[in-house]
Amino acid sequence: MNQTPNNLAVYNTAKSLLGKRLTLDPTVPKELQCAQSISYILKQAGIKGIPKKGFSSTKALYAFLSDNQPQFWYTVPAPLQGDIVLCVTGEGKYPHGHAGIWGKTHVMSNSSDNGLWEPNYTNLQWRKYFGETGKFPIHFFRRL
Numbered sequence: 469m470n471q472t473p474n475n476l477a478v479y480n481t482a483k484s485l486l487g488k489r490l491t492l493d494p495t496v497p498k499e500l501q502c503a504q505s506i507s508y509i510l511k512q513a514g515i516k517g518i519p520k521k522g523f524s525s526t527k528a529l530y531a532f533l534s535d536n537q538p539q540f541w542y543t544v545p546a547p548l549q550g551d552i553v554l555c556v557t558g559e560g561k562y563p564h565g566h567a568g569i570w571g572k573t574h575v576m577s578n579s580s581d582n583g584l585w586e587p588n589y590t591n592l593q594w595r596k597y598f599g600e601t602g603k604f605p606i607h608f609f610r611r612l
Contacts, residue, residue: 574591
């Protein structure tokens with residue numbers, strides 16, 4: 469499937485917020501705010517249905533995206549910029565999963581080091597680190 473207007477809005481919003489701390493719930497530690505960052509971006513992009521305090525985990529984000537298929541979200545095998553990329557905690561060998569927004573060359577995500585939204589991985593690095601080395605299934609979601 470092709471990019472959608474919502475998908476492009478998510479990408480443009482994510483890109484415009486680089487370098488900022490993104491959270492709907494400041495009680496979530498910066499090291500675990502990837503799902504919070506996605507929550508913030510989705511709200512800023514005008515996506516409806518995001519809980520007031522956002523998602524506090526990759527598991528909660530995954531459940532929301534999966535439960536809202538095919539009405540609003542759908543999984544895609546090959547990502548385009550603006551898709552949510554998600555490795556769910558508990559599905560791989562690392563103690564934590566991660567979530568981000570797929571870009572042209574990089575995945576934008578929350579940095580555990582400083583809590584800022586940054587282009588943290590190249591697309592290839594994400595696939596190698598989480599998929600190959602971490603043994604996580606990599607899930608891609610696109611907004612209709």
